[in-house]
Amino acid sequence: MLNRRTALIALPLALAASRSLAQTRPAAGPDLKAVLDAASSLTPLKVVLVKREGRSLGERAYNGHALTGSTNIKSASKSIISAMVGIAIGRKLLEGPGQKIAPILKSALPTDPDPRLNDITIGNLLSMQSGLARMSGPNYGRWVSSGNWVRFALSEPFDGEPGGDMLYSTASTHLLSAILTRVGRKSTLELAREWFSAVDDFRIGAWERDPQGIYLGGNQMAMTARSLLAFGELYRNGGKTAEGRQVVPAEWIAASWQVRTNSRFSGDGYGYGWFNRMIGGHGVWFGWGYGGQMIYVVPSLQMTVAMTSSDNGPSARSGYRDDLHALLGNIIGAVQSA
Numbered sequence: 001m002l003n004r005r006t007a008l009i010a011l012p013l014a015l016a017a018s019r020s021l022a023q024t025r026p027a028a029g030p031d032l033k034a035v036l037d038a039a040s041s042l043t044p045l046k047v048v049l050v051k052r053e054g055r056s057l058g059e060r061a062y063n064g065h066a067l068t069g070s071t072n073i074k075s076a077s078k079s080i081i082s083a084m085v086g087i088a089i090g091r092k093l094l095e096g097p098g099q100k101i102a103p104i105l106k107s108a109l110p111t112d113p114d115p116r117l118n119d120i121t122i123g124n125l126l127s128m129q130s131g132l133a134r135m136s137g138p139n140y141g142r143w144v145s146s147g148n149w150v151r152f153a154l155s156e157p158f159d160g161e162p163g164g165d166m167l168y169s170t171a172s173t174h175l176l177s178a179i180l181t182r183v184g185r186k187s188t189l190e191l192a193r194e195w196f197s198a199v200d201d202f203r204i205g206a207w208e209r210d211p212q213g214i215y216l217g218g219n220q221m222a223m224t225a226r227s228l229l230a231f232g233e234l235y236r237n238g239g240k241t242a243e244g245r246q247v248v249p250a251e252w253i254a255a256s257w258q259v260r261t262n263s264r265f266s267g268d269g270y271g272y273g274w275f276n277r278m279i280g281g282h283g284v285w286f287g288w289g290y291g292g293q294m295i296y297v298v299p300s301l302q303m304t305v306a307m308t309s310s311d312n313g314p315s316a317r318s319g320y321r322d323d324l325h326a327l328l329g330n331i332i333g334a335v336q337s338a
Helices: 004-010 019-023 032-041 074-090 115-119 122-126 137-144 149-155 170-184 188-195 225-236 250-256 320-337
Strands: 045-052 055-061 070-072 222-224 275-279 282-289 293-298 303-309
Touching: 032 045, 032 055, 032 320, 045 225, 045 320, 074 122, 074 170, 074 188, 074 225, 074 250, 074 282, 074 293, 122 170, 137 149, 149 170, 170 188, 222 225, 225 293, 225 303, 275 320, 282 320, 293 320, 303 320
Parallel strands: none
Antiparallel strands: 045 055, 045 303, 070 222, 275 282, 282 293, 293 303
């Protein structure tokens, strides 16, 4: 039986999951059905959903999974935390991206705080430019094994300077979850259910909490592909539901989709909880979670694509994330050729 990589190489040229395809405009080629059929060779893939201008163009479940199945969307949930911060600002619970975090988290500050803690802003946390020690990768286990995740994140020696280089860290979005909990006077999950209640199909299932009961900002969130798609559609539509109700302020989406730094791993641009790159000749904003949990928004095509995958293996080092980018490039090519 062909493995995933061998099967991809064997695909016809127009369908091959070539990484170079993610950077160039695809030529006219196969239709969307053929593209989605060919994606079955990606063995970790669970579900792909495609919408354009609010209309479903394709729905496909793979490898024995169901369209309605729930998945741990991992770090794709960072985009949701960002949206919640924007809603909190719109509701005057927070002042804006320039607001300093130390006064809000005063009770969790270490006894002898690094003075740079006073310089960190909400925006720094959103763009992964806080300078705080990274609590993703090798430090993640040590962090979540601590008795107080917020205090631990604020107590470790700095890895950079506030406003400096991007230091991708789930601790940054967890601090935002703690901030939302404090200013909203409800759990982050309660706030999400309240604030996104008007968004059809949007639901958060299981969600891990820290020892203080704060929901983990930016990881360990269960969601269906349909729910992830509904969230992407909200952003594609300027923060409005299909019925026209404004949920996320339009100005927040514009602020979030402004490149503020770049990933040192991929070179992709990064705004407030969203990555940016060219795929299939179009600028694409996307949320990405470990294992290959993807929400793509292609503003120039008015298109949203959600992909969920098995979460038990890395997607960046294995090349699978690039396979998903290439799959999106093929979807773009098929849509443009239709």
